[in-house]
Amino acid sequence: MVTRRSLIEALRREGMRITAPREAICAVLAEPDLGHVSVAELQQRAEQVLGRGIDLSTVYRTVDALQEAGIVHHVHLGHGASVIHLSEEEHHHLVCDLCGRTVDLPLEELGPLAELLERHGYEPGTVHFAIVSRCLSHRDDPGSAAD
Amino acid sequence: MVTRRSLIEALRREGMRITAPREAICAVLAEPDLGHVSVAELQQRAEQVLGRGIDLSTVYRTVDALQEAGIVHHVHLGHGASVIHLSEEEHHHLVCDLCGRTVDLPLEELGPLAELLERHGYEPGTVHFAIVSRCLSHRDDPGSAAD
């Protein structure tokens, strides 16, 4: 279980300073039902927590710091902005190439894939990834994508 | 086997006009050893074929047209620009989150995954996708990503 405090502790352990914006961002990331958020969403929520504005670049830099610390990862889910999620949350994504609809895949479902990654010298399990395909309602559409 | 001519025929069949830039782009896409190219690379190669400049927006629009026709797809391989590849070339990618190193996966290796996609109402087989993980030399690195 990740708490606001444990995230902040991790930052401190990395020799990073604890500032108000970072505390707010950590608070948002520790929200129990948080799936994955874009940097812009993270900014907005953190601003609500903090009660004042936080610059986007600050959010980007804080996310970088949290990535350095191995606490979060970001993934590019097909088109548009990337999303941030806790490294602890080991799930992956199925993304529809056309409508962007996303389904979370629990780790257990990817057993066979792990072996495949391993065989090619890639690390299974640790990193979040996205599988882009097409959902039911777009299965037989022509090739145009949604960007 | 995809040839320059077959690509152009496909465009014509879609009611699209055959212009010099499009012929050059099709010629590049038909190159036998072409794996996947970014739009910028496609532009540069097509300019060499054509012997004069082609505007980037023209390349984007031609790629869109070829996507409409179902001839090519584009994928976002993690960070940076997306890459274009022939739809016919049914392979997928393992991408290292940290260094961008890419391994091509033949379709056969993804058998188990197809069943998984199917179960979640996603279309297996048709769409190119990328699996982002970490390659051997970065397996135990901290979280920082390469963007």
Added chain:
DNA sequence: CTCGATGCAAAGGTTTTGCACCAGG
């Protein structure tokens, strides 16, 4: 001749960077 394609330029969205100032340790 007509409509679609082109080139150019401008804008849009995401992410990064430079810099002066502020504040955590």
Added chain:
DNA sequence: CCTGGTGCAAAACCTTTGCATCGAG
């Protein structure tokens, strides 16, 4: 204090769009 974080502004990067002109059919 001193170094690192912040906000602001500007830039970089990828992609899309508006518009006048050109050329394929």
